[in-house]
Amino acid sequence: MSAPVLSTRALTVGYDGVSVATLPDLSAAAGDRIVIGGPNGSGKTTVLKTLAGLNVPVSGEMRGPMPGPRGAIYVHPSPFLFAGTGQHNVLLGAHGDAAETERALDALGALPFSASDVRTLSSGQRQRIALARALAARPRLLLVDEPETGLDAAGLDAWSRILRDRHDMAIVIATHRDVPGAARYLLSER
Amino acid sequence: MSAFVDALRLIVSGDTEVWKITAVSLFVSGAALAFATIAGVPLGYALAHARGRAARAASSIVHTLTALPTVVVGLVLYFMLSATGPLGWMDLLYTRLAMIVGQTVLALPIVAALTLVAIQRLPPAAFETASTLGLGRLTRLAVLLREGRTAIVSALLLAFARVFTELGAAVILGGNIRGETRTLTTVIALEHTRGDDARAMALGLILVVIALAVNAGVHSRWLRRPS
Numbered sequence: 001m002s003a004p005v006l007s008t009r010a011l012t013v014g015y016d017g018v019s020v021a022t023l024p025d026l027s028a029a030a031g032d033r034i035v036i037g038g039p040n041g042s043g044k045t046t047v048l049k050t051l052a053g054l055n056v057p058v059s060g061e062m063r064g065p066m067p068g069p070r071g072a073i074y075v076h077p078s079p080f081l082f083a084g085t086g087q088h089n090v091l092l093g094a095h096g097d098a099a100e101t102e103r104a105l106d107a108l109g110a111l112p113f114s115a116s117d118v119r120t121l122s123s124g125q126r127q128r129i130a131l132a133r134a135l136a137a138r139p140r141l142l143l144v145d146e147p148e149t150g151l152d153a154a155g156l157d158a159w160s161r162i163l164r165d166r167h168d169m170a171i172v173i174a175t176h177r178d179v180p181g182a183a184r185y186l187l188s189e190r
Numbered sequence: 191m192s193a194f195v196d197a198l199r200l201i202v203s204g205d206t207e208v209w210k211i212t213a214v215s216l217f218v219s220g221a222a223l224a225f226a227t228i229a230g231v232p233l234g235y236a237l238a239h240a241r242g243r244a245a246r247a248a249s250s251i252v253h254t255l256t257a258l259p260t261v262v263v264g265l266v267l268y269f270m271l272s273a274t275g276p277l278g279w280m281d282l283l284y285t286r287l288a289m290i291v292g293q294t295v296l297a298l299p300i301v302a303a304l305t306l307v308a309i310q311r312l313p314p315a316a317f318e319t320a321s322t323l324g325l326g327r328l329t330r331l332a333v334l335l336r337e338g339r340t341a342i343v344s345a346l347l348l349a350f351a352r353v354f355t356e357l358g359a360a361v362i363l364g365g366n367i368r369g370e371t372r373t374l375t376t377v378i379a380l381e382h383t384r385g386d387d388a389r390a391m392a393l394g395l396i397l398v399v400i401a402l403a404v405n406a407g408v409h410s411r412w413l414r415r416p417s
Contacts, residue, residue, distance in 0.1 A: 054318050068324020080315035082333045092333065093323050137323060 002029045004063075005140050005170040006051060006072075011060035013043060013050040019058045020046045021187050030140065031167035036174045038187030044174035047187065048074060048143040051172060065140050069095050073139040077146040077174075079130030081118040086110060086129040089118065093133035104136035105129075109158045123150035131159065135166075142171045196388030197395050207369075212396055215373040218286055218364075219354040222293030226349055230298045231342065234305025235331060249306060255299035261358030263295050268362050284365035289373070292359035297349035304345030308338035343412040351401060 007027040014020040021043025049055045052074035053067040065071035094100040105111045108128040271283040282288040320330045357375040364371030374397045381390035
């Protein structure tokens with residue numbers, strides 16, 4: 001069994017010292033899939049941002065990679081794309097690696113619209129670009145907040161293939177859907 | 191009305207001195223804006239990211255300095271640059287460079303304060319995305335400034351308007367020397383004092399037309415609403 005990419009113990013997350021949710025202890029290695037579930041407002045986004053190293057935990061222990069390439073990458077439910085084309089965004093994720101950019105765009109089926117200005121893209125296309133940008137960073141830990149938002153059938157297929165085939169990374173997903181083979185952790189309503 | 195007609199006549203007559211004064215005005219204000227941009231944009235960006243009491247105090251000071259009276263800036267720099275002042279050895283008084291320094295002092299707080307606001311107003315997801323992607327300092331700077339570009343360009347436009355139309359610092363630091371430090375505003379004041387209102391009006395018209403043209407050009411290129 002490979003070493004865990006992420007492990008937590010008695011982790012409480014929140015903002016400015018105010019707790020929002022307490023996460024059951026978890027451990028994830030490369031290839032593992034973890035679903036964080038729970039009702040609206042239960043703190044799924046806060047958990048993911050904390051696991052991604054973007055928020056400071058309120059209490060508890062957490063071991064995981066730092067944000068950045070080959071580290072932890074977080075994808076928002078309504079992704080923020082920087083001004084420019086989709087390709088420009090994915091190139092930012094790949095830190096200038098053109099081949100990695102192409103691979104990531106291809107994996108999400110986003111090549112046909114990658115040269116378009118992001119302002120002209122639909123929400124599903126934006127989601128695909130954001131996922132490609134995250135993949136291009138080749139993270140060890142990918143944290144995706146409601147990835148299905150806006151994705152059409154082709155987009156969902158591409159996302160399912162990534163969940164199935166990318167054994168080089170642990171993926172934590174906040175979603176209300178079932179993900180085959182994923183461990184599921186439920187947050188309770190606040 | 192006759193002054194206005196005389197003004198138009200003077201403009202179309204191709205008076206070389208009028209155009210030289212216009213060129214000096216554009217050079218001095220353009221250079222001041224360039225220096226204020228080089229220093230003010232990174233300063234505003236840094237202040238937008240800074241935390242703590244010192245950062246809040248610095249932001250407050252920068253915002254306050256946007257209201258500096260031009261004549262006060264002119265006077266303070268005059269005493270610093272005059273022969274007996276601490277910077278008198280530089281021999282800058284009554285030169286275009288002294289005027290550029292004065293106008294830079296006026297423009298810099300505007301550029302820095304409005305860049306600060308432009309960056310602070312970006313959605314939190316922009317900062318989080320830059321962080322999660324592990325963007326380097328320069329890349330992060332470039333993408334976040336690009337996100338705030340409309341507000342930053344607007345800040346530069348405002349700073350240009352401030353220095354291009356100011357009189358206090360220009361006349362005190364430049365001395366209104368013919369062919370050297372005369373700008374549109376200093377000559378307008380001079381000609382009005384002399385009673386040559388046609389010439390004052392002509393130069394005023396040129397000032398307004400240039401200000402409008404710069405605004406219109408920048409608006410059409412940078413500040414247009416997306417269709």
